[in-house]
Amino acid sequence: MSDARRGTVVEFDEHVGLGVVESDAGERYPFHCIELADGSRSVAVDAVVTFRLLCKFGRYEAAAITS
Numbered sequence: 001m002s003d004a005r006r007g008t009v010v011e012f013d014e015h016v017g018l019g020v021v022e023s024d025a026g027e028r029y030p031f032h033c034i035e036l037a038d039g040s041r042s043v044a045v046d047a048v049v050t051f052r053l054l055c056k057f058g059r060y061e062a063a064a065i066t067s
Contacts, residue, residue, distance in 0.1 A: 007062075009047045017041065021051055021062040029053065031062040043067065 005023050012019035017033035029051070033041040043049070047067045054063035 003052050004050045005052065006048070006050050009043050009045050009049060012043055012045050014042055019043065021049060021065065029060055029062040031065060035061070035063045035065050037064050037066045 005025075007021045007023040007029075010020050010022045010028070014033075019031050019033070020028050021031060022028050031051075033043075035051075035054075036043055043065070049062075049065050049067045051062040051065045053060045055061075
């Protein structure tokens with residue numbers, strides 16, 4: 001992915017499937033578990049990931065998340 005970014009999962013609520021990735025540049029992007037590329041629907045807090053940005057509802061979210 002040419003537009004891939006690197007970051008760390010700083011929040012994840014497995015019950016509701018929502019989390020936040022903080023990019024290496026310090027920007028925070030929310031995500032839903034369906035954006036986990038491996039289909040697992042779960043990711044550990046502090047996991048180092050790559051992701052791309054997706055504009056959704058007027059804001060950017062993390063998408064295509066891989067660890």
